[in-house]
Amino acid sequence: MASSWLNIAADAPFSLANIPFGVISTKRDPTPRPAVAIGDYALDLKAFSSSNGFSEHAEIHQYRSVFAEKTLNAFAALGRPFHRATRAYIQELFKSDTKYAAFLKDNVQFRDAALVPLADVTSHVPLAIGDYTDFYAGKNHAYNVGCLFRGPANALQPNYTHLPVAYHGRASSVVVSGTPIRRPWGQVLRDPKAEPKVPALAPCEKLDLELELGMFICRSNEMGSPVPVNDAEEHIFGYVLMNDWSARDIQAWEYIPLGPFTSKNLGTSISPWVVLADAVPKKAGIKNDNELLPYLKEDLKENVLNIHLEVDIATAGGSKKTVSKTNSSNLLWSWPQMIAHHTITGCNLQTGDLLGSGTISGTESGTEGSLLEITGGGKASIQVGGDERKFLQDGDTLVIRGWAGEDGARIGFGEVSGTIQAALPLF
Amino acid sequence: MASSWLNIAADAPFSLANIPFGVISTKRDPTPRPAVAIGDYALDLKAFSSSNGFSEHAEIHQYRSVFAEKTLNAFAALGRPFHRATRAYIQELFKSDTKYAAFLKDNVQFRDAALVPLADVTSHVPLAIGDYTDFYAGKNHAYNVGCLFRGPANALQPNYTHLPVAYHGRASSVVVSGTPIRRPWGQVLRDPKAEPKVPALAPCEKLDLELELGMFICRSNEMGSPVPVNDAEEHIFGYVLMNDWSARDIQAWEYIPLGPFTSKNLGTSISPWVVLADAVPKKAGIKNDNELLPYLKEDLKENVLNIHLEVDIATAGGSKKTVSKTNSSNLLWSWPQMIAHHTITGCNLQTGDLLGSGTISGTESGTEGSLLEITGGGKASIQVGGDERKFLQDGDTLVIRGWAGEDGARIGFGEVSGTIQAALPLF
Structure with missing residues (x-):
């Protein structure tokens, strides 16, 4: 990369090669x-x-x-x-x-x-977001969570490897890095085995992060006109880091049969600088052994992003720990495949729409994108300095960093951070 | 009601008492x-x-x-x-x-x-819709559909009577009455019992309507600030008729575990005239035998809307049939309860947001709000003139009408209609 007259540190995320x-x-x-x-x-x-x-x-x-x-x-x-x-x-x-x-x-x-x-x-927030959709393309995450809930044999649902599973999310509660996140109240079922099942109203006790990438749409498609997978790249503006805050105890009780709702709409944080689609290097993603339906078949084989990702937890007391190091290539589906599937029934994506990748986890310990996975559903604790953590505590600050490329030409995303505020009394 | 110098027919939906x-x-x-x-x-x-x-x-x-x-x-x-x-x-x-x-x-x-x-x-479309959320408050519909999928004993999920189940929908594909709806392509699993489960890509064969009401939000709440149920009425601008078009075959394959996605975002139709919240009479809804959590307890007992609803199918050949007559009071949850639940974890509702009631069905034959229920999942046919219907066919026009009040002072919603267009060749 050419040198600059501006003094740019070798490890600066926003190098001359980047320009987010x-x-x-x-x-x-x-x-x-x-x-x-x-x-x-x-x-x-x-x-x-x-x-x-x-x-x-x-x-x-x-x-x-x-x-x-x-x-x-x-x-x-x-x-x-x-x-x-x-x-x-x-x-x-x-x-x-x-x-x-x-x-x-x-x-x-x-x-x-x-x-x-x-x-x-x-x-x-860099774009006015019309609609926000969250995918579930992180196969290792889906597998890890499936193992916790259903065991390894049935960890992935039958549709998982045939289509990019996703749900519509909440656009209004997407906030920029640095915005505090209030611990929510919600309905939780404290003893899932007791009958009858009677929920309690309580502050969330299993507040979690989800390490994701976000993608902004630039080119709209008309309602009724699906986007061909090999044209989809032209609809991608660029990428941000995303933390899809999740209230696990609320989610477990509410999500059947229509999916997550109040457990997710409490807030979704994104990094402020959109790295343009051109700037991010790609590599092959997770191999899919299925014969894909034609609308999901890409010509490009190195089709997912190659971004190093790290997650830190910092406590109010000043302790800090990097709890995950992983890579964005841990996805079964590429962004063009997500766009092709999102629009196959005719949905109109619009300039400014935000799509999330789903939680990105590797296959080894220390590469997981959520505390749910790291602590085995809250069974084990992790140490953050002198503090134990199963899920996020009040005052914890969660920071996700991401970058591609080498020193001197880093394609850095900067970071997305958020600090957990204590629940307020209700009304 | 006072008389008008304007000539208004006695059965006019837009009476002097209405003013939508x-x-x-x-x-x-x-x-x-x-x-x-x-x-x-x-x-x-x-x-x-x-x-x-x-x-x-x-x-x-x-x-x-x-x-x-x-x-x-x-x-x-x-x-x-x-x-x-x-x-x-x-x-x-x-x-x-x-x-x-x-x-x-x-x-x-x-x-x-x-x-x-x-x-x-x-x-x-009368308001710019930031986010669209679809509830599932029609208990009889939830029960009918649950019976089809799981049998009467487990028809309603354990959470159903404790919280208003909902999912985030797609705002960009909400269209006004009269907009044609293109039959979508999508992934379908034609034989759910065959192993391995291999889906096909095909035009939807089970295109359905969902008879719903839509509600527009007027007053926003801040992120992190739940709306108390007894204050929620002040957040309601007014109501429209809604048809939440549903691709049942696509939905059945995609919806586990995160809910409906491409089966719903193909289009949602609303009637053009927003009937103000003040104008609509109320009555008691379906009794909930549970002790509700405090944030869902309303002071008002006659808390759901009292609107007559009818559904017509008209074929391209000119046959026409009213396939459902029901009432909007067939809901387990009121709009204030839906708002209170939507915001309990801190979600910020905003002016222009659209909430759907979920499909409204009565308990008797002829009062169902979807063809899925009317035809028992496509097992039985209905006659529309000389034509048989299990689900919607190309050229069919679906019309939903709704009104409250008496002749001379009708609170009419007019109608929401849409005609099914044949699927286009893919790409």
């Missing part, structure tokens, strides 16, 4: 607006574009009003060739031998107006 | 805008309010810009006292002895500008 897009505000200007992250800075695209920063590229300049919006939806809707051109233009801007030195490199005034230290920005 | 709100456009002005329905007319609220039609009520007049929006969200967000005042003002406008004769009754020019024959308007 987000929405920021600052004390000086509290209006949310698009930006990219590079090194320790955000380039304010509203300020940059309105000062004709894109004037060396006629098409980007022509559509520069998308950078004056409060979300990335308008930019996303312009499609992947446009995103590609914008990313390449911004990479050129920051190269040591940039053609566009007049804008930032040699122009202190322009730089002061448009380049903001990341420490000074507030991040926002 | 919707969003219309016309050939003369294709911009969607708020309106109310009365008799055979729509009162264009954009035209009416911008000509100072609300000037006799300072508060409504002050907020008249909400009637220049393309959806009802801004109006809904103003809250029920505002809706109540607006409805009362419009009722006064149309009374024979109206105080406001200068606006419409005695003003031909004003009338020509603002009063449009319903036959000349195009209706739109």
Whole structure:
């Protein structure tokens, strides 16, 4: 990768090779607006574009009003060739031998107006999310959870390897990294074996994380028009880290027969910077031994993302532990397959829709994407410094990090974090 | 009810007692805008309010810009006292002895500008829907379906009488009455007993209706702040008829363990006119023998809506049959209970969110809200003229009608209709 005139640390997540897009505000200007992250800075695209920063590229300049919006939806809707051109233009801007030195490199005034230290920005949910769908493509997670509930012989349901299982999630409670998560009250069945089954109303006692990736849709499809799997890549804007907070005790009681509901809609956290689809390296996912139906057959064989993922728990007392290290390739289904299946009956995906991968777990100890798996359903404890944990406690901060690529050209996602607040008295 | 200077038929759904709100456009002005329905007319609220039609009520007049929006969200967000005042003002406008004769009754020019024959308007989805949630509160339906799948002893799951079961639905594919519905392709397991279980990709062979009511949220709650059940009524904007089209063969294969997904997101149809919460009479619902948890205990005992509901199937060949007559009181849970449960873990409902009741069925033959129930899972046929039906065929038009009240003061919902189009070749 070329070097930059900007000082970018070798292990910086937002390298010159990356250029992820987000929405920021600052004390000086509290209006949310698009930006990219590079090194320790955000380039304010509203300020940059309105000062004709894109004037060396006629098409980007022509559509520069998308950078004056409060979300990335308008930019996303312009499609992947446009995103590609914008990313390449911004990479050129920051190269040591940039053609566009007049804008930032040699122009202190322009730089002061448009380049903001990341420490000074507030991040926002980057796109207005119309609908949010959560898949269940992490086969090892599905297997691990299936073993806990049904034993190894029936761990995976018969449909699991034939279609990407998913459910519609709650868009309104998707929040950006850093937003505190309130421990929920809910209905729980404390003794599943007692008859009759009488639930209690209580603060959740099994609050868990789910390590996931999120994907934003850029190109919409019309209702009634399924997206062919080999065209689906053009519908992908980019990716974020996701923590799909889960109230396990509430979920166990409510989810039959229509799936998870209040156990999931308490909040879903995402990282603020959308790494563009072009930027992320791919590899082969988990092999599927089934003959797939034609609408799920991809030409591309190296079809899932190759991102290192880590999960830390930090306690209110200051202890900290990395509880999982895994890789995003632990999926049975690729994003294009998820899109193809989501739309096969005619569902219209729209710009800004968010799809979750499902929990990502490896096959070995220390690679699981949820405490449910790590503690065997709460049977075992893990040590976090001097503290024991089966599930999340009040004051715990959960941090997920992710990156691809090598030092000097890292494709980093930054992190998604959230701190658990104590349940409030009800009413 | 008072009489009107406008000629309103005795059995008109949109009586002076009703005044439902919707969003219309016309050939003369294709911009969607708020309106109310009365008799055979729509009162264009954009035209009416911008000509100072609300000037006799300072508060409504002050907020008249909400009637220049393309959806009802801004109006809904103003809250029920505002809706109540607006409805009362419009009722006064149309009374024979109206105080406001200068606006419409005695003003031909004003009338020509603002009063449009319903036959000349195009209706739109009345609110921008952030999230759509479908409940399963129709106990008789849940029981009937449970009997088909599990037999009478285990028909209702243990949680059913303790909490209003629900799942998150798909907001983007909610469409207004009259929108054609394309028969979907999807994964189906034709022989559930064969091993190994290998699905086929095929056009849906068990396309069904679900007779439901829809409810729109007006007042939002903050994430982390559950809505108390006895405050929930203030969060209800109003009601529409809903047909939650369902692909039964696709649903049966996909729904374990996370619930219905592609079998439902092919389309959900709603009637265009939102009947305000104030307008609908109530009665007692199905008795729940359980001691409810405190957050679900309502002070109000007559807590569910009392609406007559009918379902017609009309074939392409011109045959027609009313296949169901039932009542909306066939619910185990009230709308306030659904809101209280939806938010118990902290989910933030937002202005414009749509909640579905779940399928409404009575206990007797001829009162079922789905063909699945009417035909015993497709075992029996019904006659529609000379045609047999187990599930919906291409060209069939499905119409749901609903009304409360008596002739002269009907609280009618109008109808929600949709015609099944043949499946298209895939790709």
